[in-house]
Every structure is written in C-alpha cells, then in structure tokens.
Amino acid sequence: MLVLVALPMVMRNPYYLGIMVFMGIYSLITIGLSLLMGYAGQISLGHAAFFATGAYTSGILTTKAHLSPLPAFLAAIVLTACIAFLIGIPTLRLKGHYLAMATLGFGQIVYVALNASVDFTGGPSGFGEIPRIALGNLVVESQLARYCLVWALVVIVLLFSLNLIHSRVGRALRSIHSSELAANAMGVNTSKYKIQVFVLSAIYASIAGSLYAHFVTFISPGSFDLEFSILLVTMVVVGGMANVWGALLGTVLLTLLPEFLRGFKDYDILIYGSTLLLIMIFMPEGLFGLVKKLRSVRGRM
Amino acid sequence: MEPILEAINLSKRFGGLVAVSDVSLKVETGEIKAIIGPNGAGKTTIFNAITGVDPPTAGEIRFKGQKLNGLKPYEIASQGISRTFQNVELFDNMSVLENVMVGRHPRTFSGLLSAVFHLPKAIAEEKAIRDDAMERLAFVGLSSSAQELASKLPFGQQRVLELARAWATDPELLLLDEPAAGLNSHEATVLADLILKIREKGTTILLVEHDMELVMDISDEIIVLNYGKKIAEGKPEEIQDNQEVIKAYLGEDFKGR
Amino acid sequence: MIGLAPILESQEMSASIILQLILSGVTIGSIYAMVALGFNIIYNSTSIINFAQGEFVMLGGMFMVSLVGPLNLPMWVAFPIAVLAVTLIGTAFERLCIHPLKMPSVLSLIIITIAGSILLKGGAMFAWGKETFSLPHFSTEKPILLLEATILPQTVWILGIIGMVVLLLALFFRFTIVGKAMRACAANRPAASLVGINVKRIVLLSFALSAAIGAIAGIIITPISLMDYERGAILGLKGFGAAVLGGLGNPMGAVVAGFLIGIVESLCAGLISSHYKDAVGLVVLLMVLFIKPSGLFGSAQVSKLKKF
Numbered sequence A: 001m002l003v004l005v006a007l008p009m010v011m012r013n014p015y016y017l018g019i020m021v022f023m024g025i026y027s028l029i030t031i032g033l034s035l036l037m038g039y040a041g042q043i044s045l046g047h048a049a050f051f052a053t054g055a056y057t058s059g060i061l062t063t064k065a066h067l068s069p070l071p072a073f074l075a076a077i078v079l080t081a082c083i084a085f086l087i088g089i090p091t092l093r094l095k096g097h098y099l100a101m102a103t104l105g106f107g108q109i110v111y112v113a114l115n116a117s118v119d120f121t122g123g124p125s126g127f128g129e130i131p132r133i134a135l136g137n138l139v140v141e142s143q144l145a146r147y148c149l150v151w152a153l154v155v156i157v158l159l160f161s162l163n164l165i166h167s168r169v170g171r172a173l174r175s176i177h178s179s180e181l182a183a184n185a186m187g188v189n190t191s192k193y194k195i196q197v198f199v200l201s202a203i204y205a206s207i208a209g210s211l212y213a214h215f216v217t218f219i220s221p222g223s224f225d226l227e228f229s230i231l232l233v234t235m236v237v238v239g240g241m242a243n244v245w246g247a248l249l250g251t252v253l254l255t256l257l258p259e260f261l262r263g264f265k266d267y268d269i270l271i272y273g274s275t276l277l278l279i280m281i282f283m284p285e286g287l288f289g290l291v292k293k294l295r296s297v298r299g300r301m
Numbered sequence B: 001m002e003p004i005l006e007a008i009n010l011s012k013r014f015g016g017l018v019a020v021s022d023v024s025l026k027v028e029t030g031e032i033k034a035i036i037g038p039n040g041a042g043k044t045t046i047f048n049a050i051t052g053v054d055p056p057t058a059g060e061i062r063f064k065g066q067k068l069n070g071l072k073p074y075e076i077a078s079q080g081i082s083r084t085f086q087n088v089e090l091f092d093n094m095s096v097l098e099n100v101m102v103g104r105h106p107r108t109f110s111g112l113l114s115a116v117f118h119l120p121k122a123i124a125e126e127k128a129i130r131d132d133a134m135e136r137l138a139f140v141g142l143s144s145s146a147q148e149l150a151s152k153l154p155f156g157q158q159r160v161l162e163l164a165r166a167w168a169t170d171p172e173l174l175l176l177d178e179p180a181a182g183l184n185s186h187e188a189t190v191l192a193d194l195i196l197k198i199r200e201k202g203t204t205i206l207l208v209e210h211d212m213e214l215v216m217d218i219s220d221e222i223i224v225l226n227y228g229k230k231i232a233e234g235k236p237e238e239i240q241d242n243q244e245v246i247k248a249y250l251g252e253d254f255k256g257r
Numbered sequence C: 001m002i003g004l005a006p007i008l009e010s011q012e013m014s015a016s017i018i019l020q021l022i023l024s025g026v027t028i029g030s031i032y033a034m035v036a037l038g039f040n041i042i043y044n045s046t047s048i049i050n051f052a053q054g055e056f057v058m059l060g061g062m063f064m065v066s067l068v069g070p071l072n073l074p075m076w077v078a079f080p081i082a083v084l085a086v087t088l089i090g091t092a093f094e095r096l097c098i099h100p101l102k103m104p105s106v107l108s109l110i111i112i113t114i115a116g117s118i119l120l121k122g123g124a125m126f127a128w129g130k131e132t133f134s135l136p137h138f139s140t141e142k143p144i145l146l147l148e149a150t151i152l153p154q155t156v157w158i159l160g161i162i163g164m165v166v167l168l169l170a171l172f173f174r175f176t177i178v179g180k181a182m183r184a185c186a187a188n189r190p191a192a193s194l195v196g197i198n199v200k201r202i203v204l205l206s207f208a209l210s211a212a213i214g215a216i217a218g219i220i221i222t223p224i225s226l227m228d229y230e231r232g233a234i235l236g237l238k239g240f241g242a243a244v245l246g247g248l249g250n251p252m253g254a255v256v257a258g259f260l261i262g263i264v265e266s267l268c269a270g271l272i273s274s275h276y277k278d279a280v281g282l283v284v285l286l287m288v289l290f291i292k293p294s295g296l297f298g299s300a301q302v303s304k305l306k307k308f
C-alpha cells in the first residue's frame, strides 16, 4: 500500500509511470484469473475476450453512441457479465483439456469476430478517438492521474477478492479445486460457484478493458489475441496461482521483464515461453510458493 | 413409523454389467444399518445412487417420504444426507479445520456478494462456522491438528476427519463407505465409538464395512449383497448363521464339507 | 418458359461452385485430419492433449521451405529431411517438457505444452522471421478438370499422401510389435507396464510419431495455403476440433471429422462470408464440446474404431 502511494512521488518519469499503469491494468485481470484458476481450479485460455468486450463496449459506446465514459463502463460490465454467464454455463461443465480448449476456442471466436465485423469494430485496423475519462471537469489525462485511477481500482478489487477468499464462498471454491466429488457431497453447488467466479473474473477483465480503451484511445484486435490470453495465464502461473499475491507478483515481474530486455524486443515471446516452462518444471507453485517455502524453512530453523 | 430412507427395486447397469439388481432396502430413523458383501457386490454403487453421484438405472429412492431421484448431489446433501468415501476424499490442500468448515456449507447462507463486501452478517456467520467446526474437531479428538494440512494427517486420522466433515453438515442420515478400511484394530475401536456417539446425537447411519467385528458390534440390522442382489437381511446374529451368506463369503466349494 | 433458362444456368453454376468448394474443403480438411491424428496418437498413449501439435505442422512447412528454397534441394530429398527434423524436435519436446514432470496435474500439462508451443513458435520466428512463405507445387500447377470443377494436382498429392499415411499407420498399429505395444498402452497403461512394455519409451515414440505426421501435413499444405510462424495455433485448434468431433481417442473418427470440418468451413466461406471462415471450425468445436463431448461417433463404437 505504502509503496503504491510513494512510488509516483519518487518516480516522476511519465514513461515509467506508463509502465506502472499497464501493470495495474494487467493486475486487474490476473487477480480475477487467479481466483478462477488458483482457487476454483478452472483454467481459462480466453480471458482476452472479456478484456476485449470491456474495451470495445466502452470504445464503441463513447465514440459512436456518444455516451459518457461512466455509463459506458457500467454497460460494459453488464454486457461482459452476461456473456460470461451464458458462455460459462456450458463451458464450465467441461473439465481439464476440454475446458482449456473450449475457452481457447471461445477467445479465438471473439478475436475472429472483432476482425470480421468491420462496420462495428473497424475490423483489423481497429478504431480510435476514444474520449478520455473525465470526472466532472477533471480529465484523466496525465500518466499520474491514470496511475492513481488504475491502482485505486486494483486496491479495491484486491480487497474484494481477499474478502471473498476468506469467506464461505471462497472455501467452497477451494473445495471444488481439491475434489469436486467431495464438494458436491458437502452440499456445495459446484456449478453455481464455478459460474459465479467465472463471471466475477470476467467483470474484472472488463473493468481493465474499459480503462485500457480510454487510456490508449485507440483499440484494434491485435491487443486481444490468443497470445494475450496466454500471457495472462503465464503471469498467474509464474507468480504462483494458488495465491492472489502470487498473481500480482507474476504480473509485476512479467510487465517489467520486457523492459529489462529492451534489446530483444521481438524475442520476448521466447522469453515468456522459457520462463513458463522452467517455472512449471522446477517450481510448479510459482515464485510465491518458493517464497513461502523459504519462509517456512527459516521459521523451522 | 415411516423409514427415513427407502430404496425400491433399485438397479444399476454399467454397459453390460449389472452392478445392482432389483435391491430394495429400508433404513429406520435412529438405527445403524450395515450393508455387507464381497468385493464388487455393488455396495458403493448403492451409495452413489442414493447420493446422486451416479443415478440408478431403475428404481426409486425416498428420503423421509420424498423422492430423491433426479436431484443433484449437492441438493441431496442439503436435504440431510451426508457421506464419506471408500477412498478418502479430503480437501487435501486445505487445513483440517477448513475441511470441517466446508461441512457447514449446507447449513449456512452467505453468498458471493456479502462475502465480497464483507457484510456484518457474513462476518458473524463466518465466526459461527469456525466455532462450530472447532467444537466438532474437539468432539472427534482432532483439535490439536486443526491448522495442519489435511493431507499431512496420518491415514487413520484422515478417516476420522472425513467422518467429522460429513457429520458437520448435521445430516439426518450419514452414509459411511468402509470407514475402518486401512485402520488398525485400536483405531477401528475408537472409530466405532465415534460412530455410536454420533448416532446418540440423533443421526441415522448406513454403513458399508468389511470389518465384520465392527459390523457385528455396532449394527442393529444388516443387509447382505452378492453380485448386486440382496441375499439376506436381519439382525447380526441371524446373519452370522445364514447359510446363503456363509456360502457367498466362502465360495461354492465350501458347500460339501 | 423464357424465364427458366437463366435459372437453370445459375443452378448449374451453383452446383459446380459447390463442388468446387467441397473439393477445397476436402483439401484443407485433410490437414485437419492429420493434425487430429497427431492429437490422437499422443492422447491414446499418454492422455495428454498436446497444445503444440499445430506447431509441428508449421515447422514441417517451414523446414521444407528452407530446404527447397535457399538450399535448393529437390523435393523428394527435402521431404524426408524436413520430416526427420521435425520428428527430432518432437522428441526433444518430449524430453524437455514432458519427461521431467513427476505426477503432473492436467492443469500443469496444459500449461507445459502451451509453453512448449510458445517456444517452438518463438523459435520459428527467430529462424524464419515474420514473412509468409510459399512452396512450389509438387508437380504441375495446371488444374485438372473433374466433372464441373477443377482440381489442383497438389490436391491429388495431398489426398494420396494422407491416404498413405493412414494406411501405414493402420498397418503399423496392427502388425508391428511397437505398434501393438502402443495400442496396449492406449488400452490399459498399468497393464501394459506390467507385461514389460516400457511406457516411458512409448510416450517418447508417440511424440515423435505425431510430430512426423504433423510435419508431413505442413509440407503438403504449404504449396496451397502458404505458411508463416503464426499459423500453428489455429491449425492446432481446428485439428483439435476434428479430434473431438471424431471422438477423442478414435483415429478413424478424427479423419472423417477433419474432412467434415474442412468442407463445412469451405462451404461457409464460399456461400456466406469468408470473414468468419476461421470461426466455423471453432464454433463446431464448441458445439461438440457443449452437446456431445464424446464426439459424433459416440462412446459405444469408440472401442471398436479405436483399434484402427
């Protein structure tokens, strides 16, 4: 918390603030994804689609329907929630590989649709001139303002998620992850909770998408492809998916990583791939799992 | 009085295999009833049919006079039927306490929104869940391991924990699938005591078990299955002397001697 | 009477268009069929869905491009070399990604093979860049007239080669010791291991084999549909659609389903809108998963067809 407040004071450079803004946007999504994957144990390889729904709904409603950002933002949340609910009902009945492929397929269908419905979305070249967010006559324009807005939302979403985790529903989600059979026998309506957390994580992604649209003011399908979905999963896994803090850690690291590897611009995909592979093989609990293990070892000594 | 559970002409096929064939059974309120039979007799299959895990191919199941057929497992659990599993199904990555807390699920209400917004009634309920679960751990003698991971418990205690978790749902009927399997004789005795104590508190028990000593000790009534068919039913003494049963357990060869 | 002639003519037209569309559907469908075969071979012996399956196809095409173009090798020399190269990559993939795992969960297997596919894709970009490559047809490009439609000689090559592959696979699984061992693994892993079959070796072999099949698919399709480093994912996804539609674990079903998806896709592109072409296979995939995850050729027949 303190770090969050102190950071922009130390770091005035708008470029770095810009990176922090993206880190915040990604965090919104990965926190939700960690609830879905790490707690409820349900993989999604299509979360870019919900990010896209948020971004395009906000973008289209504010440019073409001239709505102001806030109602558009809420409309995006409602629409995304509805889509997630409808797609979640049949999808979450599936398990393992089937679930992974179904969410992947769903993400790709949305991606194809964004490219194909040219009248609506501008097709592959996207569309621009999305207005900035204004609160009264305070326009969120500087990187600092964006930073404050995003991270305020991250903190809120994080609090909500932590509340959820330490609750009856959070426990139910973890029980589903552990043994769906036993969870059902304990009266846990597994399909209901799976859908609820799926919708919740989609809403987080939609919030992130709306912010993204208003911040960059130009969107095109390229930002919402399969690779982005996979990047999100990578962030969650690298940090350690059994924990929201892990997801946050992974997001921070993988957002910074390309910055340290400027020279390799195009090859970041190789670096993501090998990071993911090495983490899965050598520390399947992610970096956060490692931290935890070290701490317990130290505790014992 | 009406039986708490009644299964009428229950059958279950897996492809060509008839695992349970036309079995009817009644469980009276407050009794401990045991189902015994050789491996593959169809005991677990009957449990799965009652709890909705794997619905029967034919036949009707009634709980307190109400039909259970077609209900989902979680609905059946909420109605007051709980169970344990032959191959212990604990929530491995949760603590012992949390396992029992999940057991309180069907008796509590806070939903997603009240959790997310941390509403006072959710906080109060959470505390109640925790206290109740701690009490139950004390009752079964697992208080000292409350914070440990369920998977770290010795096997015998895992069986006890699973029993505590099932009992935490405040079931009217508790189905136990081989609760003593893998336990040494001391552990089995402790478990038998526990089962009797739980019955004292007003839970009816349907038990599948291979440990004959335990079965004969604690059951009021026994049903014997063989190849999916009911071959005998009666008090423990009657079953012990039943020729059909002896044959089923010892094989046809034994008949001549 | 007068008005009828143009209608008749347009009906003839549309009949030939449809025939043409079906033919091109069969062509692309045969690639989905081969990708689906690759999925099945690995799935049967390991219960893993290899998310990198599509990358093997891409790599096959890319190696061929380099061998034929810059290295100027004749087709018939380049073909086996390209297949061999991808097979080696498939073997390495298994050694590096799958082999080191002890008791992996499904989730970690999914993520691992995804990581592998990212690496292969990234490696391809590193090696070949982002361009789209073409490959000369195996023989003349002059179309052959078939009924009302024309057919490229390359399509004949493709159909011939996939026919050969299916036949060889069937013979391999039925008559060779190794093939029989793989089938035993598919039927019952613990039992196979009990009778002395080296299950780990079989896993390795199944990765090599499906990499080879993927490579062949990539090589024969590149002359028609071109190839770039990003093409693998979508081919993999549609191939998976075919594998599921045919019933996972059922190679013959996969082949039939591959052709079906190719034809539906091509008809949709031709008659409705080409924009949504890529979505068709995916929608089919989702529909099958939602409605009947055991695939078209339901569970009862699977056991029979599984025997190849």
Ligand SMILES: Nc1ncnc2c1ncn2[C@@H]1O[C@H](COP(=O)(O)OP(=O)(O)OP(=O)(O)O)[C@@H](O)[C@H]1O
Residues within 6 Å of the ligand: B014, B017, B019, B037, B038, B039, B040, B041, B042, B043, B044, B045, B046, B086
């Ligand atoms: N899901 C299933 N699919 C196919 N066959 C099954 C399935 N479950 C059980 N069976 C078969 O049904 C029969 C009865 O099995 P069940 O598990 O009910 O036996 P059981 O009486 O519980 O035996 P045990 O004492 O070994 O636990 C067995 O022949 C078993 O192989």
Ligand SMILES: [Mg+2]
Residues within 6 Å of the ligand: B043, B044, B045, B086
């Ligand atoms: Mg059993």
